[in-house]
Amino acid sequence: MRCKLPEKQTMKHRKGLWSPDEDQKLTYYVMNYGHACWSSVPINAGLERNGKSCRLRWINYLRPGLKRGAFSSQEEETILILHGFLGNKWSQISQHLPGRTDNEIKNYWHSHLKKKSDKSKHLQVHQKHDYTRSNLENKGPSSLCQNAPNSTNTSSANMVRSVPTVSKIRNLPKLLFADWVSLDEFRHDVGRSSDQPLSHGSKHQSSTVEHEWQHSEGSTEGIENQNCMNMCSNDNMLQTQMTIDRFFEFNDVDFDIDNFLYMYM
DNA sequence: AAATACTACAACCGCAAGCGG
DNA sequence: GCCGCTTGCGGTTGTAGTATT
Structure with a gap:
């Protein structure tokens, strides 16, 4: 699970909105090499971001299969029902x-x-x-x-x-x-099939x-x-x-x- | 047309848990 | 068992776009 970085990186990390270029780099890297260790992803992908930021960007925006756009009324109801039961989970x-x-x-x-x-x-x-x-x-x-x-x-x-x-x-x-x-x-x-995580x-x-x-x-x-x-x-x-x-x-x-x-x- | 308020969403931050050395 | 590191989660903040005055 844990990955060892060759040396402590003291690189200054960029913050704020991601540029299309950064998105492209991250997407290319993750698609080709995966993300076994997020902290090494920005280094290997040539990004001035920290691993956490890369992970978030990938999960919330770049990952394939994401639905973009407005929530349907069904989705809305689902959220309301589940939130009623689960709270902010x-x-x-x-x-x-x-x-x-x-x-x-x-x-x-x-x-x-x-x-x-x-x-x-x-x-x-x-x-x-x-x-x-x-x-x-x-x-x-x-x-x-x-x-x-x-x-x-x-x-x-x-x-x-x-x-x-x-x-x-x-x-x-x-x-x-x-x-x-x-x-x-x-x-x-x-x-459950093996590709479905717990x-x-x-x-x-x-x-x-x-x-x-x-x-x-x-x-x-x-x-x-x-x-x-x-x-x-x-x-x-x-x-x-x-x-x-x-x-x-x-x-x-x-x-x-x-x-x-x-x-x- | 400019200033201000509001909204939606992207991104950051802090914390906790898990893991390996 | 402790420490340092990574990951994941939820709360919060920042920013861009839009509406209102």
Whole structure:
């Protein structure tokens, strides 16, 4: 992994925007010799940049297969949904948007989607407030768990249009989204071809998922209620659970994230 | 037409993790 | 185990283009 440079380079590195000439040099070098060691790339390619800058330029701009141009509404929705679940895990989000880089998604989020998200959050806070009040008046607190409105703090909440009844048929596992993503990746990893790298999310061990399954299989009403209480205390989890439950109902257990996202397009 | 504000995106910076000596 | 180096990630800043006054 680490590469040894012949001698410490004290060359002054250029900063700022890349010129077409620099792009050409970098592209030519990486295409022909690869980038096993980024710190040696600028030296060998004849660039007055540091390796980090070269790496970024390649990944975000020069790499083949990158999509340029405006984000489609599907991509936009995907980002909103995934950001709702994952937060600012741009690299993980980018794994589900082929041709888009984490940097691009991050920029797009900050320049376009953040405002939308904030706006919908604001709306949902009001909606939840009204809803909670009417529920407390009419049914009492226990009804909140089963029929809670969309999350207040997930930007993607407005994507999940109607809220189904939670866990009404099966004793579904109460998975955190992190577990769920890991499970998804774990499933993919089983049949993954050798050229597909493992994603970072796979740090999460499948044992966690198994634990959650076991927990659920032996579920009693008490556990169910406890889960319910936990869910009520965390809107993100509630949102996640309801979404997953709904997906299970539609797809009879077997799922992956791409199908999941497709369902909401 | 010039000045200013705003927007989009490219690039930099700092940090953490991983690895080899 | 420590140190130095590289890589990858996320936050932030810089810059160019566009809109508004």
